[in-house]
Amino acid sequence: MSASNPAGDDTQSARQNFNRRLLDFLGASPTPFHAVANMASRLQEAGFTRLVEQDLWQLERGQGYFTVRNGSSLIAWVQGASPLQENGLRMVGSHTDSPCLMVKPQPELITKGYFRLGVEVYGGALLNPWYDRDLSLAGRIVYRNSNGQLTQRLVDFRSPVAVIPSLAIHLDRQANEGRTINAQTDIPPVLFQCGDGRSEDFRTLLASRFLDTETDAKVLDYELYFYDTQPPAMIGLFEDFIASARLDNLLSCFVGLESLLAADGNETAMLICNDHEEVGSASACGAQGPMLASVLERLIPDDQERVRVIGRSLLVSADNAHGVHPNYVSRHDENHGPLLNQGPAIKINARQRYATSSVTAALFRNFAHELDVPVQSFVARTDMGCGSTIGPITATEIGVPTLDVGVPTFAMHSVRELAGVADAHYLHRILGYFYNHSGSLQVSEADI
Secondary structure, X not given: OOOOOHHHOXXXXXXXXXXXXHHHHHHOOOOHHHHHHHHHHHHHHOOOEEOOOOOOOOOOOOOEEEEEEXXXXXXXXXXXXXXXXXXXXXXXXXXXXXXXXXXEEEEEEEEOOEEEEEEEEEOOOOOHHHOXXXXXXXXXXXXXXXXXXXXXXXXXXXXXXXXXXXXXXHHOOOHHHOOOOOOOOOXXXXXXXXXXXXXXXXXXXXXXXXXXXXXXXEEEXXXXXXXXXXXXEEEOOOOOEEEEOOHHHHHHHHHXXXXXXXXXXXXXXXXXXXXXXXXXXXXXXXXXXXXXXXHHHHHOOOHHHHHHHHHOOEEEEEOOEEOOOOOOHHHOXXXXXXXXXXXXXXXXXXXXXXXXXXXXXXXXXXXXXXXXXXXXXXXXXXXXXXXXXXXXXXHHHHOOOEEEEEXXXXXXXXXXXXXXXXXXXXXXXXXXXXXXXXXXXXXXXHHO
């Protein structure tokens, strides 16, 4: 927590330092488990207290707290000095998961002496970019130690341990004219050639790599994900862009975290980072689950008071937007194609795939106006569908006024996505101002 507001600093140096921290965070967070562990570490370093859901909570004004569920979802907040009944909660929501390839429980596939792993596609992944990449594996394992105790551990092979080789053009002359991918048969990554006494049991391989110092330890289960080992980078002839895996939506998690750490403690500011958004959010730690509601019940135990506070609050659902692609301009509405490096986009949808209303959009636009930060609008073509976010789900579950915003992005759901170097910092400045904005978040009827 900070008494100043570094989010308001718009110098070139501030932006560069911010982006360097963003790249470090993206590179160190190959899975939701690692992302949450890294956020938790930053919060504890900043003086936030970790609360365990099973314990009794004693909350004090002016203090920072956070809680974690399943190791993959996190809610953090600053208990502000101002009365919640008057000024409500300032909330930012995002998600920790990204589309990827998840290892199956019995994954071993051996064909012509090649050891491969069966994978399941997590979320709406673009599959073609996964070919010919240097892939590694990371996630969580659960094992039984020599004393019979069950322990969980975060693991990361770090080095390239697998690849999905493309089929040569000579064997598929139509590859450049509309090749389709069978997720069951075409994408199991190749890890090694069998023989020379190499184990062909995946759990044994995991134990030998990560539990070699623990005698008789046995891996019982895991949640492991392949990821591209190419590190995040600022690219382009003039470094206009950020290229990385998991920009959707770890970029927003990082922006929200940095903004919360800059909160001055006057207002109650909250960051919600849910898992499982890419597969529907219906889980105990997803946005459709009870995690946020249970935290709010403990923060505001009285039912009537909690309803009053939620009605005076605002949730900014931060999730990347589709930037207008210069090679596919026709895929965008001609008046609503956000450009990279021109500011975050407010996302609007008549079918409530986004939760933005004119009131919540006006509040966000006004925050940006106060900072002289550019803001854009995103609306999908009327004849095309669009994705959704935790925004409508959270608004439905707890009734908080909500809007959806996001940094314009290319190649969303690819193994490597692209964003502008200015936009994350623009969003950080607005969210920092929002967290520290004193007074009511209400818009009177006379002003509408």
